[in-house]
Amino acid sequence: xxxxxxxxxxxxxxxxxxxxxxxxxAVTVDSCCDQTNATAVRIEPGDxxxxxxxxxxxxxxVEVNFPSFGDGRGYSAARILREAGxxxxxxxxxxxLIDQLSxxxxxxxxxxxxxxxxxxxDAARAFAxxxxxxxxxxxxxxTIADKRHEA
Amino acid sequence: xxxxxxxxxxxxxxxxWNGTGWSLFVDDAVDVGDEAEEILAREEAARRVNVPYxxxxxxxxxxxxxxxxxxxRVRALGPTVRRDLGVPTANKTGWDWVI
Amino acid sequence: MYRYxxxxxxxxxxxxxxxRDQARRRLEGKLTEDQFKPLRLMNGLYLQLxxxxxxxxxxxxxxxxxxxxxxxxxADKYDRGYGHFTTRQNIQYNWIKLEDCADALAxxxxxxxxxxxxxxxxxxxxxxxxxxxAAADEVVDPRPYAELMRQWSSFHxxxxxxxxxxxxxxxxxxxxxxxxxxHDIGVRIVARDGxxxxxxxxxxGMGRTPMIAPLIRDFVPIDQFITYAEACLRVYNRYGRRDNxxxxxxxxxxxxxxxxxxxxxxxxxxxxxxxxxxxxxxxxLARITAYFAPPAFVDGPKTVDRxxxxxALWVDRNTHRHxxxxxxxxVISLKPAGGIPGDATSEQMRVVARLAREYSFDELRVMHTxxxxxxxxxxxxxxxVWTALDEAGxxxxxxxxxxxxxxxxxxxxxxxxxxxSIPLAQRISERFAETGRTEVVGELKLKISGxxxxxxxxxxxxxGILGVDKKGTENYQISLGxxxxxxxxxxxxxxxxxxxxxxxxxxxxxxxxYLATRADGERFLDTYRxxxxxxxxxxxxx
Ligand code: HEM
Ligand code: SF4
Numbered sequence: 001x002x003x004x005x006x007x008x009x010x011x012x013x014x015x016x017x018x019x020x021x022x023x024x025x026a027v028t029v030d031s032c033c034d035q036t037n038a039t040a041v042r043i044e045p046g047d048x049x050x051x052x053x054x055x056x057x058x059x060x061x062v063e064v065n066f067p068s069f070g071d072g073r074g075y076s077a078a079r080i081l082r083e084a085g086x087x088x089x090x091x092x093x094x095x096x097l098i099d100q101l102s103x104x105x106x107x108x109x110x111x112x113x114x115x116x117x118x119x120x121x122d123a124a125r126a127f128a129x130x131x132x133x134x135x136x137x138x139x140x141x142x143t144i145a146d147k148r149h150e151a
Numbered sequence: 152x153x154x155x156x157x158x159x160x161x162x163x164x165x166x167x168w169n170g171t172g173w174s175l176f177v178d179d180a181v182d183v184g185d186e187a188e189e190i191l192a193r194e195e196a197a198r199r200v201n202v203p204y205x206x207x208x209x210x211x212x213x214x215x216x217x218x219x220x221x222x223x224r225v226r227a228l229g230p231t232v233r234r235d236l237g238v239p240t241a242n243k244t245g246w247d248w249v250i
Numbered sequence: 251m252y253r254y255x256x257x258x259x260x261x262x263x264x265x266x267x268x269x270r271d272q273a274r275r276r277l278e279g280k281l282t283e284d285q286f287k288p289l290r291l292m293n294g295l296y297l298q299l300x301x302x303x304x305x306x307x308x309x310x311x312x313x314x315x316x317x318x319x320x321x322x323x324x325a326d327k328y329d330r331g332y333g334h335f336t337t338r339q340n341i342q343y344n345w346i347k348l349e350d351c352a353d354a355l356a357x358x359x360x361x362x363x364x365x366x367x368x369x370x371x372x373x374x375x376x377x378x379x380x381x382x383x384a385a386a387d388e389v390v391d392p393r394p395y396a397e398l399m400r401q402w403s404s405f406h407x408x409x410x411x412x413x414x415x416x417x418x419x420x421x422x423x424x425x426x427x428x429x430x431x432x433h434d435i436g437v438r439i440v441a442r443d444g445x446x447x448x449x450x451x452x453x454x455g456m457g458r459t460p461m462i463a464p465l466i467r468d469f470v471p472i473d474q475f476i477t478y479a480e481a482c483l484r485v486y487n488r489y490g491r492r493d494n495x496x497x498x499x500x501x502x503x504x505x506x507x508x509x510x511x512x513x514x515x516x517x518x519x520x521x522x523x524x525x526x527x528x529x530x531x532x533x534x535l536a537r538i539t540a541y542f543a544p545p546a547f548v549d550g551p552k553t554v555d556r557x558x559x560x561x562a563l564w565v566d567r568n569t570h571r572h573x574x575x576x577x578x579x580x581v582i583s584l585k586p587a588g589g590i591p592g593d594a595t596s597e598q599m600r601v602v603a604r605l606a607r608e609y610s611f612d613e614l615r616v617m618h619t620x621x622x623x624x625x626x627x628x629x630x631x632x633x634x635v636w637t638a639l640d641e642a643g644x645x646x647x648x649x650x651x652x653x654x655x656x657x658x659x660x661x662x663x664x665x666x667x668x669x670x671s672i673p674l675a676q677r678i679s680e681r682f683a684e685t686g687r688t689e690v691v692g693e694l695k696l697k698i699s700g701x702x703x704x705x706x707x708x709x710x711x712x713x714g715i716l717g718v719d720k721k722g723t724e725n726y727q728i729s730l731g732x733x734x735x736x737x738x739x740x741x742x743x744x745x746x747x748x749x750x751x752x753x754x755x756x757x758x759x760x761x762x763x764y765l766a767t768r769a770d771g772e773r774f775l776d777t778y779r780x781x782x783x784x785x786x787x788x789x790x791x792x
Contacts, residue, residue, distance in 0.1 A: 045492075070288060070371070072411025076488050079408055083526050099272065099289055106407035119280065122271075129268055132257050134401045136528045137408070144257040144401070145530040148537060161277065162347045163301035198279055202297065221722060222661065226299055230344075230662035232590055232672045236330055250670075250724070 005042045006063050007093050007113040014101075014123065015111040017089055022061040032059075042093075049077035056086045064109070066094040075107045082108035082138035101126045108138030152182035154216065155190060156223060157203030165226045165238075166200060167216075173200050176240045177227035180208065180216045215244055224249045251312050251613060252397050252541045254362045261404065262359045265366055269293045270352035277349070292372060292410070294365030295351055299665045304346040305368040306358060310378035310396040310420070311339035311616040313363075315603035318614055320361045322599035328354045333599070335584060335592045337429075337656055337707055338417070339377050339616040340368055344663055366404060371412045373403035373483070377419045379427045380617040383542060384579045384625040386571045389441050392422035394539040395448070395475065398530065399437075402476050409483050413490035414498035416483070417455075428618060429734035431463045432456055432710060434500045435482060439472075446472045452482055452512065453504030456704035460740050461501040464509040466516065474520075477529045481520035485512065545611040550576035550630045563689075564636050564647040569627075576629055580610075582622040582639060583646035583654065587683035588676050591657045592620030601642040609635050620656055621649070652687075652694040652761070653679040656707050660700030660717060661724070667700035669717025669724035674698055677754050691761050694774040695733075710734035712775045713760060714741040715753060726753040730760065730786055731778045742783060745791050759789045 006026030015021070026040035029047040032055060040061035043049055052059070062081060064074040078090055089111055092104050096114035101123060104112070132144050142150075155168035166173035167180040168190060174180070183190055187205040194200045207219040218224050228249055229237035237246075254262070269289075276286040290296075294305035306321070313321075321341055325333050328350045329343040336342055346354060358364055368375055376396045383391040399418060403409070409416070419428045422439035430436035436451035447469040454463030470478040489507075491497045504512045552575050556562040569578040582602060584592050594602075602622055606614045609631045615623035622644075627635055639645040648654050655678065658664065660671030675698055682688045697711030701718075708714030714729040725747040732741030748756050761774070763785050768777045778786070 048488075069285075070411050071492055072371075072409070073488055073492075075408040075411070076484055083522070097285060098275075099268075100410075103405075103407040103410055122275065122280075125271065129264060130405065131260060131264065133407075134261070134404055135406055136526075136530075143530065144261075145534040147257070148255070149531045149533045158297060158301070161349045163297060163345075165300055195283075198277070202283055219722075221724070222299070222665070222667070225661055229300060230672075231670065232662050232676070236345075 006040060007091065011093075011113040012091065012111050013114055013117055014127075015089075016105075017110050019089075021089065021111075026061060026063050043074070043077050045071045045073040047077070049080045052081065053084050056081070056084060056088075059086065060088045061091060062086065062088065063091045063093050063113075066092060066096055069095040069097050069100060075103065078104070078107040078109055079138045098122050098126045102129045106133065106135075106137040106139050106141070152208055152210065153184065153187055153205050154180040154208045154218070155183055155187060155203055155205050156180070156218075156226065157195075157200035160198050160201040163201075168194070168200075168203075175238060177216050177218065177238075178214070178240060178244070211248075215248075217248055221250065251314060252309075252393070252538060258401075259359075259362065262362070262364045262366070265293070265364060265405075266352060266355045266359050269355060273348060273352055288370055288411075290348075291370035292367055293351075293355065294368035295346070295348070296369060297665075298344065299661075299663055299667075301345045302348055302351065303663070304343045304351060304354065304365055305336070306341050306343070306363060306365045307368045307375040308339050308341060308363075308616050309400050310376055310382065310393050311380050311618075312382070312393060313614050313616070314612045315607040315614070317361045317363055318599050318603040318606065320357060320363070322596035322603070324354050324357055325596040325599070327357070332593055332595045334590075334659065335594065335616050335620050335622065337618045337620060337705065338375060339380070339618060340375055341616070342659075344659075369415070370410075371414050371416075372410050373406060373412075373416045373418065376400050376403070377417070377428055377433075377618065379421045379423065380615045380623050381427060381570060381579055381625065382422070382615075383544065384570075384572050384577075385423060385425075386573050387425055388423040390422050390439055390446060391539075391542050392420045392439050394535060394542050395422075395437065395439050395472075396420040397538050398476065398535055399479065402479070402530070406483075409487055412483070412487055413492050414495065414500075416486070416500065418479075424736060426734070426736040426738070429707065429710060429738075431738045432460070432707075432734055433463065435479065436463050440469065442469055448472065448475050448478070450478065450482065453501040453509070455499050455501045456707060456709050457499065458496060458702045458704075459501065460704065460709040461505060462738050462740065463501075464504070466509060466513050472535065473532050474524065474529060477523045478516075478520055480528055481516050481523050484519050484523075485515045489515070544573075545613075545626060547574040547577060547626070548628075550628050552576055552629055554629060554632055560640075560647070561633060561636055564645060565632060567647040567651070568649045569632070572626065574626075577626050578629060578632070580624045580627045580632065580635060581617070581649045582624065582644050583648055584621050584644070585648055585654050585679060586643055586646045587648075587653055588680040590672050591655050591675050594622070598642050598644060601638065601644065605635055605638055619649075619654060621654070648679075648688060650693045650695065651689075652682050652691055652696050652757075655679060655696045655698060656711070657698040658700050658706035660698070660706075664700060666703060667717065668719040669700050669726060671698040671700040671706055671715075671717060674715060674726070674750065674753060677750075678757055681754060681758070687761065690765065692773060694761070696757070697732075707734060708732070709740050710738070711741055712773070712778070713757060715757075718747055720747065723749070725749060728753065728756055728760070728790070730783065731775065733775060737775075744783065744787055756790055760786055763789050
C-alpha cells in the first residue's frame with residue numbers, strides 16, 4: 001500500500017497499556033475500509049470514525065491525528081470508537097499538549113505521541129489533575145454524581 | 152513613522168518601544184524604521200513584551216507621538232470614559248487628540 | 251441556592267492550581283502565547299485593549315451577599331475598584347495582572363466561584379431567567395436544570411475544543427427574559443400532563459449573522475435531558491465548520507444543514523447515547539433541586555405608601571410581580587443617567603450585598619440587562635430598600651426605559667471594537683433624563699454594540715446601534731424592531747450611519763415619530779411593527 005502513515009512505537013511518549021504496540025504503519029480510513037488485513041489505521045479530523053465500526057475486531061491500533069490542538073473532532077472520534085466497544089490501542093498524535101492530556105484520557109485515548117516531547121513532570125501533573133469527574137465518558141470512571149448517590 | 156507597541160506579559164499594561172526597552176508612555180515611542188520585525192521577534196521571544204505589533208504614527212509640533220489608528224490612540228491614554236484611570240501622562244498631553 | 255459539596259469545591263480548587271501552573275509555565279516561557287491563549291481563555295482571562303480582563307462566571311446569574319462582597323474585594327485588591335456586569339450575567343474586571351490572576355481565582359474559590367469556561371470554544375456559563383424562583387409565571391424554578399447543565403458542561407472532556415464558543419440559556423416560563431432563542435441552545439423547561447421535560451431550541455445567536463433558534467424538540471423527558479444536550483453538542487463538534495471562524499457557530503451548521511437534517515442527526519446520536527448511558531443518576535436532579543427550595547416567605551402588606559412620588563415611580567418602574575403577593579423582585583439599576591451601563595464600584599457592590607442579606611434572603615441576581623436584582627423583597631421593606639439604594643446612586647427608576655441601555659464595552663475597552671459604545675449610552679440617557687422624555691416614551695429597549703460581534707445585543711434592540719469604522723472614524727448604524735423576548739425578532743437597519751452627534755439626534759427623531767403615531771397602550775416596538783420602517787426612514791433621511 002502506498003500510505004505509510006503514522007507514528008512508530010518510539011514516538012509514543014505515554015502509553016497506558018501492557019500489550020505489545022503494533023510495529024507497522026497505519027493506513028488511512030479509506031484504505032482501511034478497502035483492505036481486509038490492515039490492523040492499524042489513522043483518523044484525520046474530517047474522517048467519520050463510524051465507518052470503522054465494522055472493522056473494529058481486526059484493528060489493534062487507531063491513531064487519531066490532531067493537526068492543530070484547537071480542532072476537537074478527535075475527542076468525539078475517540079469516544080465513538082470506545083462506545084462501540086473498540087478495545088485496541090487508541091493513540092493521540094500530533095499537536096497533543098500538556099493541558100489536553102486529561103481530557104484525551106477521559107475520551108478513551110490510552111497512548112500519546114505528541115509532535116514535541118512534553119515535559120514529564122508537567123505531564124504527570126496533568127494526567128492527575130482531576131481526582132473526580134462530572135461526566136460519564138469513555139474511561140468508565142464513576143462520576144461525582146454516582147459517588148454522591150451510591151450507598 | 153513606525154513605532155512598536157504591545158502589552159507587558161506580567162501586568163498586561165500597554166507599552167511602547169523606546170529604543171532600549173518598553174515604556175508606559177506613548178511619547179517615549181521611537182521610530183524603528185525597517186527594524187520592526189527583528190525587534191518584535193527578539194523582544195517577544197525574551198518575554199519582555201506580549202503580542203507586540205508595529206503601527207504607523209506621527210509626531211506633532213510639540214513632540215507628542217500620535218498613533219495613526221484610533222484604537223492605538225485609545226490604548227495610549229486609557230478608557231475615554233474613565234479619564235481618572237488614564238495613563239498618568241494623559242494629564243500632560245490632554246485627551247483631545249484621542250478621538 | 252446551590253451550595254458546593256466537597257466534590258464541587260475540589261474541582262474548582264484543582265482548576266485554580268491548574269491555572270496557577272499554566273500561568274507559571276507561560277511566565278517561564280514554556281508555553282507560547284499561542285498555546286497559552288486558549289488556556290487562559292478557558293479561565294476567562296482575555297488580553298484586552300489596555301490590560302488583561304478577567305470574566306468571572308455567575309452561574310444563571312444567582313449569587314449571595316458573601317459572594318458579592320468577594321467580588322467587591324477582588325475589585326479593590328486586584329483591580330481598580332469597580333467591575334462591569336455583562337449581558338451574560340457575568341462580571342468583568344478590566345485591569346487584572348497575569349501574575350495576580352491565580353490569586354484572584356483562589357479568592358473566588360473560597361466563595362464557590364470561578365472563571366471557568368467564561369471564554370474559549372467551549373460551553374460557556376449557563377444563563378437563565380433573572381426572576382427564576384421568584385416569577386409568578388414560571389412552571390418550575392429553572393435553576394436546578396441550569397445547575398445540572400453547569401456540572402455536565404464543566405471540564406467536559408469531549409467539548410473543550412468545539413468549533414466555536416457555545417452559549418446555553420435555560421428558562422421555565424412562556425415569557426422569555428433571557429434571550430433564550432438567541433442562544434446556541436435555548437432550553438425551556440415545560441410541564442406536559444404533569445410531567446416535567448425540556449423543550450430545545452438550537453442555532454440562535456447574534457454576532458455578524460444573527461439568527462433565531464428553531465425548535466428542535468418539543469419535549470425531552472427530564473431523565474434524558476443531559477443525554478439530549480450531549481447529542482446536540484456531539485453533532486456540532488463533529489460537523490460544525492472549522493474552516494472559517496465566522497461560520498463556525500452552531501447557527502451556521504443548523505442553517506446550512508437545515509433544521510430538519512440537524513434534528514435527524516441529533517436524534518440518531520441521541521438514540522445511540524441513550525444506549526451508552528451518559529445521563530447522571532436521577533437522584534442528582536432531586537439533590538440539586540432541594541437547594542432551590544423557596545425561602546420561608548411570610549404574609550404582609552401588599553401595597554406601599556405612595557405619598558412620596560419619587561418612591562412611587564421607582565416602585566412602578568423597578569419592581570416585578572412575585573409568586574408571593576407580599577413580595578416583589580426589585581431591580582437595582584446600574585444605569586444612572588449619564589453613567590456607564592453595567593459598571594458598579596466596590597462600595598456599591600457592598601451596599602447591594604448588605605441589602606440582600608437584610609431584605610432578600612441573602613440572594614442576588616445579575617440581570618442580562620446589566621442590572622442587579624433583589625429577587626425576594628417584602629413589600630413592607632421596599633421603602634427602606636429604595637432609600638438605601640438611592641443613597642448609593644443605585645435608585646434610578648428606569649427599568650426597561652430608554653435609559654436602561656445595554657452597551658458593550660466598545661472601543662473604550664475592547665480590542666475588537668470599531669467605535670465606542672459607552673459615551674453614546676451616557677449621552678442618550680442623560681438627554682432623555684434631562685428632557686423628562688424617558689417617562690413619556692415608556693418601554694423602549696435600546697442596545698448598543700461597538701462592532702459586529704453584537705455583545706451589546708443591538709440586533710435585539712427595539713432600537714439598536716452598531717458602531718462601524720468609517721475611514722478611521724467612529725460611525726453608527728441604527729436599526730429598529732428587534733426583540734429578545736418571547737416576541738423575538740431581529741432589528742432592521744434604517745440606512746446610512748451617523749456620527750456621534752448625528753446618532754443621538756437620530757434616536758430623538760425616531761422617538762418623535764413613535765410619540766406622534768402611537769396608538770393607545772402601544773410600546774415603541776408595537777408601533778414600529780404596525781407602521782413599518784418607512785415613516786422612520788423618512789424622518790431620518792427624508
Ligand atoms: C471586552 C471583551 C469582549 C470580547 C473580546 C468579546 C468578543 C466577542 C465575539 C468575538 C463575539 C462574536 C462571537 C461570534 O459571533 O462567533 C461576541 C459575542 C457576544 N458577546 Fe462578547 N466580547 C466581549 C465582551 C462582552 C461583554 C462585556 C458582553 C456582555 C455585555 C458580551 C456578550 C456577548 C454576547 C451576548 C454576544 C452575542 C451572542 C452570541 O455570541 O451570539 N461580550 N463577543
Ligand atoms: S460588540 Fe464588539 S466592541 Fe463590543 S464588546 Fe463585543 S467585540 Fe467588543
